[in-house]
Amino acid sequence: MPLHRPSATRVASAAFIASAATAAVIVAPLPAAFATPSATAVIAEAYGGGGNSGATLTNDFVELANRSTSAYALDGYSIQYLPASASAGSLWQVTALTGSLAPGGNYLVSEGAGAGGTTALPTADATGSIAMAAASGTIALVKSTTALTCKTVADCTGDANVVDLLGYGTAVVREGTAAPAASNTTAVSRAASLADTDDNSADFTAGAPVATNSAGETASSGSGSGGSGGPTAPGAFRIHDIQGTTRVSPLKGQSVVGVPGIVTAVRTTGSKGYWIQDPTPDADPATSEGVFVYTGSAAPTVAVGDSVLVSGKVSEYYPSSTTQSVTEIGSPVSTTLSTGNTLPDAVVLDDSTIPGTYTPTNSGGSIDALTLQPTVYSQDFYESIEGERAQVTDARVVGATNEYGEMFVTAKPDENPTKRGGTIYGAYDQQNTGRIEIVAADGSTPTLNVGDELSGTTTGPVDYASYGGYLLAPSSATTGTAVDNGLKQEVTRKQRGKELALATYNVENLDPTDSDDKFARLAKGIVTNLASPDIVTLEEIQDDNGATDDGTVSAEATLTKFTDAIVAAGGPQYSWRYINPVNDEDGGEPGGNIRQVFLFNEHRVQFVDRASTGDASTTAVSVVKDRKGQAHLSASPGRIDPTSTAWSSSRKPLVGEFRFQGETIFVIANHFNSKGGDQPLHGRYQDPTRSSETQRKLQAEEENAFVDSLLAADPRAQIVAAGDLNDYEFSDAVKTLTDDGDVLTDLINTLPVSERYSYVYDGNSQTLDHLLTSPSITHYDYDVVHINSEFADQASDHDPQVVRIDVQNCGQKAYKHRR
Numbered sequence: 001m002p003l004h005r006p007s008a009t010r011v012a013s014a015a016f017i018a019s020a021a022t023a024a025v026i027v028a029p030l031p032a033a034f035a036t037p038s039a040t041a042v043i044a045e046a047y048g049g050g051g052n053s054g055a056t057l058t059n060d061f062v063e064l065a066n067r068s069t070s071a072y073a074l075d076g077y078s079i080q081y082l083p084a085s086a087s088a089g090s091l092w093q094v095t096a097l098t099g100s101l102a103p104g105g106n107y108l109v110s111e112g113a114g115a116g117g118t119t120a121l122p123t124a125d126a127t128g129s130i131a132m133a134a135a136s137g138t139i140a141l142v143k144s145t146t147a148l149t150c151k152t153v154a155d156c157t158g159d160a161n162v163v164d165l166l167g168y169g170t171a172v173v174r175e176g177t178a179a180p181a182a183s184n185t186t187a188v189s190r191a192a193s194l195a196d197t198d199d200n201s202a203d204f205t206a207g208a209p210v211a212t213n214s215a216g217e218t219a220s221s222g223s224g225s226g227g228s229g230g231p232t233a234p235g236a237f238r239i240h241d242i243q244g245t246t247r248v249s250p251l252k253g254q255s256v257v258g259v260p261g262i263v264t265a266v267r268t269t270g271s272k273g274y275w276i277q278d279p280t281p282d283a284d285p286a287t288s289e290g291v292f293v294y295t296g297s298a299a300p301t302v303a304v305g306d307s308v309l310v311s312g313k314v315s316e317y318y319p320s321s322t323t324q325s326v327t328e329i330g331s332p333v334s335t336t337l338s339t340g341n342t343l344p345d346a347v348v349l350d351d352s353t354i355p356g357t358y359t360p361t362n363s364g365g366s367i368d369a370l371t372l373q374p375t376v377y378s379q380d381f382y383e384s385i386e387g388e389r390a391q392v393t394d395a396r397v398v399g400a401t402n403e404y405g406e407m408f409v410t411a412k413p414d415e416n417p418t419k420r421g422g423t424i425y426g427a428y429d430q431q432n433t434g435r436i437e438i439v440a441a442d443g444s445t446p447t448l449n450v451g452d453e454l455s456g457t458t459t460g461p462v463d464y465a466s467y468g469g470y471l472l473a474p475s476s477a478t479t480g481t482a483v484d485n486g487l488k489q490e491v492t493r494k495q496r497g498k499e500l501a502l503a504t505y506n507v508e509n510l511d512p513t514d515s516d517d518k519f520a521r522l523a524k525g526i527v528t529n530l531a532s533p534d535i536v537t538l539e540e541i542q543d544d545n546g547a548t549d550d551g552t553v554s555a556e557a558t559l560t561k562f563t564d565a566i567v568a569a570g571g572p573q574y575s576w577r578y579i580n581p582v583n584d585e586d587g588g589e590p591g592g593n594i595r596q597v598f599l600f601n602e603h604r605v606q607f608v609d610r611a612s613t614g615d616a617s618t619t620a621v622s623v624v625k626d627r628k629g630q631a632h633l634s635a636s637p638g639r640i641d642p643t644s645t646a647w648s649s650s651r652k653p654l655v656g657e658f659r660f661q662g663e664t665i666f667v668i669a670n671h672f673n674s675k676g677g678d679q680p681l682h683g684r685y686q687d688p689t690r691s692s693e694t695q696r697k698l699q700a701e702e703e704n705a706f707v708d709s710l711l712a713a714d715p716r717a718q719i720v721a722a723g724d725l726n727d728y729e730f731s732d733a734v735k736t737l738t739d740d741g742d743v744l745t746d747l748i749n750t751l752p753v754s755e756r757y758s759y760v761y762d763g764n765s766q767t768l769d770h771l772l773t774s775p776s777i778t779h780y781d782y783d784v785v786h787i788n789s790e791f792a793d794q795a796s797d798h799d800p801q802v803v804r805i806d807v808q809n810c811g812q813k814a815y816k817h818r819r
Contacts, residue, residue, distance in 0.1 A: 037196040040068045043166045047209040048132030049184035051114020058117035060132045062109040066101040078145045084136035084171040092148040095128025096321035108213035120296030122217035123330030136169025179204035231258040239278045240287035251314045258309040267441040274300045275461040286372040290387025294328045307337045319466030322683045346389040349411040358431040378433035382470040391459040397452045398423040399763035400792040405445040408763025410434040421451025425764035435763040437471035446482035450790035454480035469682035489787040494531040500660045501533040504722035505800035511546030519565040521795035527571035536599040537669035537722045542592040549591030553580040574599040587649045596654040596669035608657040610636040631714035646698035663807040670723030700737035719774035744772040747782040758799040760789040779806035
């Protein structure tokens with residue numbers, strides 16, 4: 001399932017970091033790291049207590065310094081972090097750097113924020129979201145943005161990309177002996193001489209954190225709130241000079257004085273600040289006339305309609321290493337010249353203004369430096385009005401309001417519509433250019449479902465969200481009127497007596513610690529909306545204590561609670577089968593040990609139990625023939641090649657053999673690896689790299705080979721492959737699994753295009769969940785049952801689906817191997 005992450009309109013909380021338990025503890029002494037001392041860029045200070053109890057500063061940070069007399073370029077470099085005691089499952093976390101280190105200068109990298117603290121960092125030169133541990137950890141300055149893979153001092157210091165390394169506290173990876181432990185109120189800092197002896201304990205001491213950026217500003221400098229005290233006459237630069245004709249300001253890193261503008265909106269939650277817009281634009285459509293003024297944790301003191309002169313430092317805020325950026329003026333000081341001024345007219349967003357092509361391409365590279373073409377590409381158009389007032393009229397909701405107060409609407413109501421009001425994502429080149437996010441600047445976004453409407457005019461400045469592309473940030477006073485169009489959950493029909501009903505449902509990390517309400521709502525989905533299918537493949541069933549990582553792998557308590565809830569909802573008493581994963585080997589939430597499960601109604605269908613000849617968790621299931629020449633599974637339930645690298649840190653398919661009305665049905669329950677790590681559609685790298693698809697394609701090849709072996713043994717075998725494949729019907733992975741429809745039929749493709757979805761992400765209705773059938777299954781009725789993805793209030797983020805098979809009339813068509 002794609003991971004939803006917070007947007008740029010709110011301060012990210014400190015990330016929860018957990019890693020898989022190691023299989024063995026190494027007690028042999030570890031060698032000290034002695035990389036070549038750096039004569040140029042070094043790590044000068046590191047602080048991991050930002051926002052913690054007792055802290056003054058709100059964010060963690062890493063500060064770099066330049067020992068040399070020449071500028072040191074940082075484009076393509078990164079700061080990376082590794083936990084102090086890295087396990088086999090620990091990963092280096094990466095924050096990309098841009099720009100350069102001035103001779104003798106500093107460079108501030110802001111990292112994760114906590115809930116505490118009172119003082120914001122000065123404007124950072126680079127921004128990430130790494131939640132560094134306060135007491136111990138390892139920081140690396142790396143001349144690459146690719147995550148390191150080393151876990152030992154010898155490997156890390158032997159990596160030519162590692163420029164400097166700091167291990168503090170109990171860090172295993174360090175230079176020489178680790179620097180002293182830090183705390184919520186102390187950082188580790190290099191001596192003023194910036195000496196680098198490659199012994200962290202000799203080079204660093206613990207003391208009060210002092211964050212300094214490239215402008216020489218410290219954590220206590222600057223007014224931050226946008227108060228008075230600046231010049232009274234306009235300076236040399238206007239907003240269009242700051243925005244320029246590309247995505248990155250030509251004045252990035254420079255201080256500007258007396259930039260004139262009208263305050264058009266104020267953001268009082270999350271990352272606070274306000275937008276200003278020049279009422280006297282230039283003639284270039286590529287240069288925006290609006291810009292965000294970032295005040296950090298300080299509440300802005302200006303008001304909408306104020307005419308102001310703003311002084312500060314120009315920066316580019318990158319919510320992540322793969323997103324586009326927001327041009328900002330930070331550490332602001334402003335002078336209010338007058339109040340109550342008329343606001344500039346809003347740009348109208350509709351079919352006539354938004355281009356039909358999504359974004360330019362650059363062979364997978366960054367599009368930051370490309371000259372904007374706002375009449376050609378929709379993303380260039382939005383960038384060309386970044387910070388300006390814009391409006392949508394009678395906008396239909398295509399992505400329901402989420403827990404962060406974000407929703408998606410479309411400014412193009414006729415663009416790939418679904419029957420229920422959404423927008424279909426039907427191909428990689430159908431990104432749906434009319435989608436735009438709505439996030440009220442004061443946090444008052446209305447709660448709406450797909451198909452509802454913001455009637456009238458919704459107006460706000462154009463901003464860029466961390467993981468959702470461009471957005472409008474209206475204040476509550478200018479938000480359109482919310483109209484509930486009455487979207488209802490779907491209810492499928494009951495299977496007939498001779499029909500086998502088989503459903504699949506991702507129940508989103510279900511474990512006994514979840515609320516009774518979640519169990520009851522999921523149970524209602526099984527009983528009422530799915531009409532109590534005979535077989536249900538479940539994805540994301542967690543172990544009996546959920547995310548607690550203590551070696552528990554059984555899911556008996558989870559399934560007992562769930563099946564009891566189904567009975568309480570009026571459904572049958574389901575039985576279940578599953579195979580425990582090896583602890584912490586199947587990905588998902590750390591400690592959760594998610595797996596696929598078969599639920600089945602023994603009054604309607606029989607499960608064929610056949611014990612594995614080895615450890616069921618690690619022994620591959622195979623196809624065997626009995627004395628009558630009939631195909632069977634070597635183990636039921638079994639797992640497809642669970643030790644293959646294709647399934648590394650991912651869920652292994654569960655295979656079961658069922659009997660229904662004298663017929664054998666083979667069922668495969670799937671949950672392919674997630675899309676985590678893929679570059680976003682709206683990001684700075686175009687075309688985006690879908691790195692996670694590589695593993696899914698390998699998984700598809702494995703499963704396709706297994707299905708092929710089953711069909712080779714019995715060309716008329718009735719096979720259903722079901723579950724969350726985490727990929728689209730048009731993806732290479734799904735096409736590989738189905739062999740382009742020759743081995744398996746993806747039933748989603750049998751529906752009208754406007755109905756092909758089971759998940760809504762960033763306003764795109766898309767297919768991640770699938771039911772696939774072998775050639776002999778010819779008589780069926782298939783339905784995606786929309787009960788979650790389009791609603792603000794969800795029991796799961798996925799919609800279930802069901803196929804009803806007339807098994808007695810199937811089995812006549814045999815699979816023919818292609819030659």
